[in-house]
Amino acid sequence: MQKSKGAVWVVAEQIEGKLAEASFELLGKAGELAAQGGGAGVVSVVMGSGIGALAEELIPYGADRVLVIDHPRLTLYQNDTYAAVLEDLIRRELPEIVLFSASYCGSELSATVAAKLGTGLAAHCVDLHINEQGEFVQVVPAFGGRVLGDILCPNHRPQMASVKPGLFAKPAKDATRIGEVVKETAAVLDGFSSPLKALRVVQEPPPGLPLEQADVVVAGGWGVGSAETWQLLEELASELGGAVGCTRPALDEGWTEGEHTMIGTSGKTVRPRLYIGFGISGAAHHVVGMKDSGVVISVNNDSQAPIFHVSDYGVVADLKKILPPLLEEIKTHKDSGT
Numbered sequence: 001m002q003k004s005k006g007a008v009w010v011v012a013e014q015i016e017g018k019l020a021e022a023s024f025e026l027l028g029k030a031g032e033l034a035a036q037g038g039g040a041g042v043v044s045v046v047m048g049s050g051i052g053a054l055a056e057e058l059i060p061y062g063a064d065r066v067l068v069i070d071h072p073r074l075t076l077y078q079n080d081t082y083a084a085v086l087e088d089l090i091r092r093e094l095p096e097i098v099l100f101s102a103s104y105c106g107s108e109l110s111a112t113v114a115a116k117l118g119t120g121l122a123a124h125c126v127d128l129h130i131n132e133q134g135e136f137v138q139v140v141p142a143f144g145g146r147v148l149g150d151i152l153c154p155n156h157r158p159q160m161a162s163v164k165p166g167l168f169a170k171p172a173k174d175a176t177r178i179g180e181v182v183k184e185t186a187a188v189l190d191g192f193s194s195p196l197k198a199l200r201v202v203q204e205p206p207p208g209l210p211l212e213q214a215d216v217v218v219a220g221g222w223g224v225g226s227a228e229t230w231q232l233l234e235e236l237a238s239e240l241g242g243a244v245g246c247t248r249p250a251l252d253e254g255w256t257e258g259e260h261t262m263i264g265t266s267g268k269t270v271r272p273r274l275y276i277g278f279g280i281s282g283a284a285h286h287v288v289g290m291k292d293s294g295v296v297i298s299v300n301n302d303s304q305a306p307i308f309h310v311s312d313y314g315v316v317a318d319l320k321k322i323l324p325p326l327l328e329e330i331k332t333h334k335d336s337g338t
Protein backbone atom coordinates (compact mmCIF):
# COMPACT_ATOMS: atom_id res chain seq x y z
CA MET A 1 0.00 0.00 0.00
CA GLN A 2 1.33 3.42 -0.94
CA LYS A 3 2.05 5.50 2.16
CA SER A 4 0.77 9.04 2.18
CA LYS A 5 3.65 10.31 4.35
CA GLY A 6 5.42 13.08 2.55
CA ALA A 7 2.74 13.33 -0.14
CA VAL A 8 1.21 16.44 -1.65
CA TRP A 9 -2.35 16.67 -0.33
CA VAL A 10 -5.37 18.36 -1.80
CA VAL A 11 -8.26 18.97 0.57
CA ALA A 12 -11.20 18.49 -1.79
CA GLU A 13 -14.27 20.59 -1.17
CA GLN A 14 -17.80 19.32 -1.62
CA ILE A 15 -21.13 20.95 -1.01
CA GLU A 16 -24.17 18.69 -0.78
CA GLY A 17 -22.31 15.84 -2.45
CA LYS A 18 -20.92 17.84 -5.39
CA LEU A 19 -17.20 18.41 -5.65
CA ALA A 20 -16.06 21.99 -6.23
CA GLU A 21 -14.19 22.58 -9.51
CA ALA A 22 -11.30 24.01 -7.50
CA SER A 23 -10.62 20.53 -6.12
CA PHE A 24 -9.77 19.30 -9.62
CA GLU A 25 -7.74 22.41 -10.40
CA LEU A 26 -5.64 21.83 -7.28
CA LEU A 27 -5.10 18.17 -8.18
CA GLY A 28 -3.48 19.29 -11.45
CA LYS A 29 -1.10 21.58 -9.58
CA ALA A 30 -0.42 18.95 -6.91
CA GLY A 31 0.62 16.53 -9.67
CA GLU A 32 3.08 19.12 -11.00
CA LEU A 33 4.52 19.70 -7.52
CA ALA A 34 4.92 15.97 -6.89
CA ALA A 35 6.62 15.57 -10.29
CA GLN A 36 8.99 18.41 -9.37
CA GLY A 37 9.99 16.50 -6.22
CA GLY A 38 7.65 18.30 -3.83
CA GLY A 39 6.17 15.15 -2.37
CA ALA A 40 5.63 11.43 -2.76
CA GLY A 41 2.54 11.28 -4.93
CA VAL A 42 -0.79 13.07 -4.72
CA VAL A 43 -3.34 12.37 -2.01
CA SER A 44 -6.78 13.94 -1.83
CA VAL A 45 -8.86 14.18 1.32
CA VAL A 46 -12.62 14.36 1.10
CA MET A 47 -14.84 14.87 4.14
CA GLY A 48 -18.60 14.72 4.45
CA SER A 49 -21.46 12.32 4.97
CA GLY A 50 -22.54 9.82 2.34
CA ILE A 51 -19.75 11.00 0.07
CA GLY A 52 -17.91 7.70 -0.53
CA ALA A 53 -18.56 7.80 -4.28
CA LEU A 54 -16.78 11.15 -4.66
CA ALA A 55 -13.40 9.46 -4.17
CA GLU A 56 -13.66 7.83 -7.59
CA GLU A 57 -14.19 11.24 -9.20
CA LEU A 58 -10.88 12.53 -7.87
CA ILE A 59 -8.65 9.76 -9.21
CA PRO A 60 -9.05 10.55 -12.95
CA TYR A 61 -7.89 14.12 -12.23
CA GLY A 62 -4.66 13.14 -10.50
CA ALA A 63 -5.24 11.67 -7.03
CA ASP A 64 -3.08 8.58 -6.43
CA ARG A 65 -4.82 7.96 -3.16
CA VAL A 66 -8.05 9.34 -1.68
CA LEU A 67 -8.69 9.45 2.04
CA VAL A 68 -12.43 9.46 2.68
CA ILE A 69 -13.82 10.54 6.02
CA ASP A 70 -17.51 9.79 5.99
CA HIS A 71 -19.30 10.75 9.19
CA PRO A 72 -22.78 12.09 10.00
CA ARG A 73 -21.27 15.04 11.87
CA LEU A 74 -19.50 16.10 8.68
CA THR A 75 -22.71 16.44 6.65
CA LEU A 76 -22.30 20.20 6.47
CA TYR A 77 -19.07 22.14 6.66
CA GLN A 78 -18.51 23.30 10.21
CA ASN A 79 -15.18 24.78 11.12
CA ASP A 80 -14.46 23.02 14.40
CA THR A 81 -15.48 19.49 13.39
CA TYR A 82 -13.75 19.63 10.00
CA ALA A 83 -10.61 21.14 11.54
CA ALA A 84 -10.46 18.50 14.29
CA VAL A 85 -10.71 15.66 11.77
CA LEU A 86 -8.20 17.16 9.38
CA GLU A 87 -5.70 18.02 12.10
CA ASP A 88 -5.87 14.45 13.38
CA LEU A 89 -5.39 13.02 9.90
CA ILE A 90 -2.42 15.27 9.16
CA ARG A 91 -0.74 14.37 12.46
CA ARG A 92 -1.10 10.68 11.63
CA GLU A 93 -0.18 10.77 7.94
CA LEU A 94 2.43 13.56 7.86
CA PRO A 95 1.93 15.07 4.41
CA GLU A 96 4.65 17.30 3.01
CA ILE A 97 2.31 19.88 1.45
CA VAL A 98 -1.41 20.52 1.95
CA LEU A 99 -3.36 22.57 -0.61
CA PHE A 100 -6.77 24.17 -0.04
CA SER A 101 -9.14 26.15 -2.20
CA ALA A 102 -9.25 29.75 -1.00
CA SER A 103 -13.05 29.60 -0.96
CA TYR A 104 -14.89 30.89 2.11
CA CYS A 105 -14.81 27.44 3.74
CA GLY A 106 -11.28 26.57 2.54
CA SER A 107 -9.85 29.89 3.73
CA GLU A 108 -11.31 29.39 7.19
CA LEU A 109 -10.44 25.70 7.45
CA SER A 110 -6.85 26.11 6.25
CA ALA A 111 -6.13 28.92 8.71
CA THR A 112 -7.66 26.98 11.61
CA VAL A 113 -5.74 23.81 10.85
CA ALA A 114 -2.45 25.66 10.30
CA ALA A 115 -2.84 27.37 13.68
CA LYS A 116 -3.63 24.05 15.39
CA LEU A 117 -0.58 22.41 13.83
CA GLY A 118 1.68 25.41 14.47
CA THR A 119 2.77 25.53 10.85
CA GLY A 120 2.74 28.21 8.16
CA LEU A 121 -0.02 28.96 5.68
CA ALA A 122 0.39 31.10 2.57
CA ALA A 123 -3.11 32.34 1.74
CA HIS A 124 -4.42 33.34 -1.68
CA CYS A 125 -1.33 32.17 -3.56
CA VAL A 126 -1.14 33.08 -7.23
CA ASP A 127 1.42 30.40 -8.10
CA LEU A 128 3.13 27.40 -6.55
CA HIS A 129 6.28 25.59 -7.63
CA ILE A 130 9.33 23.70 -6.40
CA ASN A 131 12.55 25.66 -6.88
CA GLU A 132 16.00 24.34 -7.82
CA GLN A 133 16.81 23.81 -4.14
CA GLY A 134 13.77 21.55 -3.85
CA GLU A 135 11.86 24.08 -1.72
CA PHE A 136 8.13 24.64 -2.02
CA VAL A 137 7.67 28.22 -3.23
CA GLN A 138 4.35 29.90 -2.55
CA VAL A 139 3.91 33.06 -4.60
CA VAL A 140 1.70 35.83 -3.21
CA PRO A 141 1.21 39.49 -4.16
CA ALA A 142 2.93 41.75 -1.62
CA PHE A 143 3.20 45.47 -0.79
CA GLY A 144 -0.26 46.35 -2.05
CA GLY A 145 0.16 44.09 -5.06
CA ARG A 146 3.09 45.98 -6.54
CA VAL A 147 5.41 42.96 -6.31
CA LEU A 148 5.09 39.21 -6.11
CA GLY A 149 6.72 37.64 -3.05
CA ASP A 150 8.02 34.09 -2.67
CA ILE A 151 7.08 32.48 0.64
CA LEU A 152 8.98 29.47 2.00
CA CYS A 153 8.15 27.37 5.05
CA PRO A 154 11.51 25.75 5.82
CA ASN A 155 11.10 24.76 9.46
CA HIS A 156 7.60 23.38 9.82
CA ARG A 157 5.54 20.67 8.20
CA PRO A 158 3.25 20.40 6.49
CA GLN A 159 3.65 23.39 4.22
CA MET A 160 0.16 24.77 3.63
CA ALA A 161 -1.22 27.00 0.91
CA SER A 162 -4.60 28.18 -0.32
CA VAL A 163 -5.34 29.13 -3.91
CA LYS A 164 -8.29 31.04 -5.33
CA PRO A 165 -10.72 28.89 -7.34
CA GLY A 166 -10.27 29.29 -11.08
CA LEU A 167 -6.61 30.24 -10.92
CA PHE A 168 -5.18 26.95 -12.15
CA ALA A 169 -6.52 25.12 -15.18
CA LYS A 170 -8.49 21.96 -14.54
CA PRO A 171 -6.39 19.01 -15.78
CA ALA A 172 -7.73 16.74 -18.51
CA LYS A 173 -9.66 13.77 -17.18
CA ASP A 174 -7.80 10.49 -17.50
CA ALA A 175 -10.30 7.70 -16.95
CA THR A 176 -7.51 5.09 -17.13
CA ARG A 177 -5.80 6.37 -13.96
CA ILE A 178 -5.71 3.94 -11.08
CA GLY A 179 -5.79 5.08 -7.48
CA GLU A 180 -6.44 3.77 -4.02
CA VAL A 181 -9.43 4.72 -1.89
CA VAL A 182 -8.94 4.51 1.86
CA LYS A 183 -11.81 4.88 4.32
CA GLU A 184 -10.55 6.76 7.37
CA THR A 185 -12.32 6.93 10.70
CA ALA A 186 -13.21 10.12 12.50
CA ALA A 187 -12.61 8.77 16.00
CA VAL A 188 -11.63 12.27 17.08
CA LEU A 189 -15.32 13.22 16.83
CA ASP A 190 -16.34 10.64 19.44
CA GLY A 191 -17.43 12.72 22.40
CA PHE A 192 -16.41 15.94 20.57
CA SER A 193 -18.69 18.68 21.81
CA SER A 194 -19.18 21.83 19.82
CA PRO A 195 -20.98 25.09 20.54
CA LEU A 196 -21.81 25.26 16.81
CA LYS A 197 -24.37 23.46 14.75
CA ALA A 198 -24.51 23.98 10.99
CA LEU A 199 -28.16 23.79 9.97
CA ARG A 200 -28.30 24.12 6.21
CA VAL A 201 -26.59 25.61 3.18
CA VAL A 202 -28.28 28.66 1.70
CA GLN A 203 -26.91 29.60 -1.69
CA GLU A 204 -28.03 32.92 -3.05
CA PRO A 205 -27.23 33.24 -6.75
CA PRO A 206 -25.79 36.67 -7.55
CA PRO A 207 -28.12 38.93 -9.53
CA GLY A 208 -27.50 39.20 -13.27
CA LEU A 209 -24.93 37.43 -15.40
CA PRO A 210 -22.20 35.83 -13.24
CA LEU A 211 -18.92 37.58 -13.89
CA GLU A 212 -16.99 34.40 -14.58
CA GLN A 213 -19.49 33.36 -17.28
CA ALA A 214 -19.52 36.68 -19.15
CA ASP A 215 -17.94 36.91 -22.60
CA VAL A 216 -17.39 40.62 -22.06
CA VAL A 217 -16.24 42.12 -18.75
CA VAL A 218 -16.28 45.87 -18.24
CA ALA A 219 -14.13 46.51 -15.17
CA GLY A 220 -13.74 49.68 -13.17
CA GLY A 221 -11.22 50.83 -10.62
CA TRP A 222 -10.68 53.67 -8.22
CA GLY A 223 -10.03 56.02 -11.15
CA VAL A 224 -13.72 55.88 -12.10
CA GLY A 225 -14.12 58.41 -9.32
CA SER A 226 -17.87 58.48 -8.60
CA ALA A 227 -21.08 56.47 -8.51
CA GLU A 228 -22.41 58.62 -11.38
CA THR A 229 -19.54 57.68 -13.69
CA TRP A 230 -19.88 54.06 -12.52
CA GLN A 231 -23.38 54.05 -14.03
CA LEU A 232 -21.78 54.59 -17.44
CA LEU A 233 -19.78 51.34 -16.94
CA GLU A 234 -22.99 49.51 -16.08
CA GLU A 235 -24.58 50.92 -19.22
CA LEU A 236 -21.61 49.93 -21.35
CA ALA A 237 -21.64 46.37 -20.00
CA SER A 238 -25.35 46.14 -20.68
CA GLU A 239 -24.94 47.41 -24.27
CA LEU A 240 -22.19 44.82 -24.87
CA GLY A 241 -24.14 41.99 -23.21
CA GLY A 242 -21.48 41.67 -20.54
CA ALA A 243 -20.98 41.99 -16.80
CA VAL A 244 -19.34 44.63 -14.63
CA GLY A 245 -16.29 43.78 -12.53
CA CYS A 246 -14.29 45.91 -10.14
CA THR A 247 -11.14 46.33 -8.11
CA ARG A 248 -10.99 46.39 -4.31
CA PRO A 249 -11.04 50.21 -3.97
CA ALA A 250 -14.11 50.50 -6.24
CA LEU A 251 -15.87 47.91 -4.10
CA ASP A 252 -14.86 49.74 -0.92
CA GLU A 253 -16.31 52.96 -2.34
CA GLY A 254 -19.65 51.16 -2.67
CA TRP A 255 -19.97 51.80 -6.40
CA THR A 256 -20.65 48.12 -7.21
CA GLU A 257 -23.23 45.62 -6.05
CA GLY A 258 -21.03 43.49 -3.80
CA GLU A 259 -18.09 41.11 -3.29
CA HIS A 260 -19.16 38.91 -6.20
CA THR A 261 -18.14 41.67 -8.64
CA MET A 262 -14.51 41.92 -7.48
CA ILE A 263 -11.77 40.49 -9.68
CA GLY A 264 -8.46 39.32 -8.25
CA THR A 265 -6.82 37.30 -5.51
CA SER A 266 -9.64 37.94 -3.05
CA GLY A 267 -12.28 37.95 -5.77
CA LYS A 268 -13.16 36.19 -9.02
CA THR A 269 -10.88 34.90 -11.74
CA VAL A 270 -12.28 35.86 -15.14
CA ARG A 271 -11.30 34.79 -18.66
CA PRO A 272 -13.73 36.71 -20.91
CA ARG A 273 -13.20 37.11 -24.66
CA LEU A 274 -13.03 40.86 -24.05
CA TYR A 275 -11.98 42.73 -20.87
CA ILE A 276 -12.23 46.53 -20.88
CA GLY A 277 -10.74 48.18 -17.81
CA PHE A 278 -11.28 51.81 -16.79
CA GLY A 279 -9.21 53.61 -14.16
CA ILE A 280 -7.40 50.47 -13.00
CA SER A 281 -3.70 50.70 -12.14
CA GLY A 282 -2.83 47.02 -12.67
CA ALA A 283 -1.83 45.87 -9.17
CA ALA A 284 -0.87 42.19 -9.05
CA HIS A 285 -3.83 41.46 -6.75
CA HIS A 286 -6.19 42.46 -9.58
CA VAL A 287 -4.15 41.32 -12.59
CA VAL A 288 -3.95 37.75 -11.33
CA GLY A 289 -7.72 37.54 -11.77
CA MET A 290 -7.93 38.85 -15.36
CA LYS A 291 -4.58 38.18 -17.06
CA ASP A 292 -5.90 35.21 -19.03
CA SER A 293 -8.65 37.25 -20.70
CA GLY A 294 -8.79 37.18 -24.50
CA VAL A 295 -8.43 40.79 -25.64
CA VAL A 296 -7.61 43.34 -22.92
CA ILE A 297 -8.32 47.04 -23.47
CA SER A 298 -7.33 49.52 -20.75
CA VAL A 299 -8.13 53.17 -20.30
CA ASN A 300 -5.92 55.05 -17.86
CA ASN A 301 -4.70 58.67 -17.78
CA ASP A 302 -1.25 57.57 -16.57
CA SER A 303 0.85 56.24 -19.45
CA GLN A 304 3.08 54.43 -16.92
CA ALA A 305 0.24 52.46 -15.31
CA PRO A 306 1.27 48.78 -14.97
CA ILE A 307 -2.09 47.65 -16.41
CA PHE A 308 -0.70 48.55 -19.85
CA HIS A 309 1.86 45.70 -19.51
CA VAL A 310 -0.99 43.18 -19.63
CA SER A 311 -3.13 45.05 -22.19
CA ASP A 312 -3.49 44.39 -25.90
CA TYR A 313 -4.76 47.94 -26.45
CA GLY A 314 -4.02 50.86 -24.17
CA VAL A 315 -5.81 54.22 -24.22
CA VAL A 316 -4.01 56.98 -22.31
CA ALA A 317 -6.88 59.33 -21.55
CA ASP A 318 -9.33 60.61 -18.98
CA LEU A 319 -11.99 57.91 -18.81
CA LYS A 320 -14.69 60.54 -18.28
CA LYS A 321 -13.94 61.88 -21.74
CA ILE A 322 -13.85 58.38 -23.30
CA LEU A 323 -16.92 56.72 -21.81
CA PRO A 324 -19.77 59.00 -23.06
CA PRO A 325 -18.74 59.07 -26.75
CA LEU A 326 -17.89 55.34 -26.64
CA LEU A 327 -21.39 54.57 -25.37
CA GLU A 328 -22.90 56.88 -27.96
CA GLU A 329 -20.96 55.19 -30.75
CA ILE A 330 -21.97 51.68 -29.65
CA LYS A 331 -25.63 52.67 -29.43
CA THR A 332 -25.51 54.26 -32.89
CA HIS A 333 -23.98 51.08 -34.35
CA LYS A 334 -26.54 48.90 -32.62
CA ASP A 335 -29.42 51.08 -33.81
CA SER A 336 -28.18 50.96 -37.38
CA GLY A 337 -27.66 47.20 -37.10
CA THR A 338 -23.94 47.37 -37.98
Ligand SMILES: Cc1cc2nc3c(=O)[nH]c(=O)nc-3n(C[C@H](O)[C@H](O)[C@H](O)COP(=O)(O)OP(=O)(O)OC[C@H]3O[C@@H](n4cnc5c(N)ncnc54)[C@H](O)[C@@H]3O)c2cc1C
Pocket residue numbers: 144145146220221222223224246247248249250262263264265266267278279280281282283284285286299300301302305317318319320
Ligand atom coordinates in the same frame (compact mmCIF):
# COMPACT_ATOMS: atom_id res chain seq x y z
C1 LIG B 1 -4.35 40.92 0.73
C2 LIG B 1 -4.85 41.83 -0.35
C3 LIG B 1 -5.75 41.32 -1.28
C4 LIG B 1 -6.23 42.11 -2.30
N1 LIG B 1 -7.09 41.58 -3.21
C5 LIG B 1 -7.51 42.33 -4.24
C6 LIG B 1 -8.37 41.77 -5.25
O1 LIG B 1 -8.78 40.61 -5.20
N2 LIG B 1 -8.73 42.58 -6.28
C7 LIG B 1 -8.31 43.88 -6.41
O2 LIG B 1 -8.66 44.54 -7.39
N3 LIG B 1 -7.51 44.42 -5.46
C8 LIG B 1 -7.11 43.69 -4.39
N4 LIG B 1 -6.29 44.26 -3.45
C9 LIG B 1 -5.95 45.70 -3.61
C10 LIG B 1 -4.83 45.86 -4.64
O3 LIG B 1 -3.58 45.62 -4.04
C11 LIG B 1 -4.84 47.26 -5.25
O4 LIG B 1 -4.80 48.22 -4.22
C12 LIG B 1 -6.06 47.52 -6.14
O5 LIG B 1 -6.21 46.51 -7.11
C13 LIG B 1 -5.92 48.86 -6.85
O6 LIG B 1 -7.16 49.18 -7.40
P1 LIG B 1 -7.30 50.29 -8.51
O7 LIG B 1 -6.45 49.94 -9.68
O8 LIG B 1 -8.76 50.49 -8.73
O9 LIG B 1 -6.80 51.61 -7.77
P2 LIG B 1 -5.46 52.44 -7.91
O10 LIG B 1 -4.28 51.58 -7.76
O11 LIG B 1 -5.61 53.61 -7.02
O12 LIG B 1 -5.47 52.91 -9.43
C14 LIG B 1 -6.37 53.83 -9.95
C15 LIG B 1 -5.93 54.11 -11.38
O13 LIG B 1 -6.86 54.97 -12.02
C16 LIG B 1 -6.18 55.87 -12.85
N5 LIG B 1 -7.04 57.04 -13.00
C17 LIG B 1 -7.38 57.98 -12.06
N6 LIG B 1 -8.22 58.88 -12.59
C18 LIG B 1 -8.43 58.52 -13.88
C19 LIG B 1 -9.20 59.05 -14.94
N7 LIG B 1 -9.95 60.15 -14.77
N8 LIG B 1 -9.15 58.44 -16.14
C20 LIG B 1 -8.40 57.34 -16.34
N9 LIG B 1 -7.66 56.77 -15.38
C21 LIG B 1 -7.68 57.35 -14.15
C22 LIG B 1 -4.89 56.17 -12.12
O14 LIG B 1 -3.89 56.59 -13.02
C23 LIG B 1 -4.56 54.81 -11.50
O15 LIG B 1 -3.71 54.04 -12.33
C24 LIG B 1 -5.81 43.47 -2.41
C25 LIG B 1 -4.90 43.98 -1.49
C26 LIG B 1 -4.44 43.17 -0.46
C27 LIG B 1 -3.46 43.75 0.50
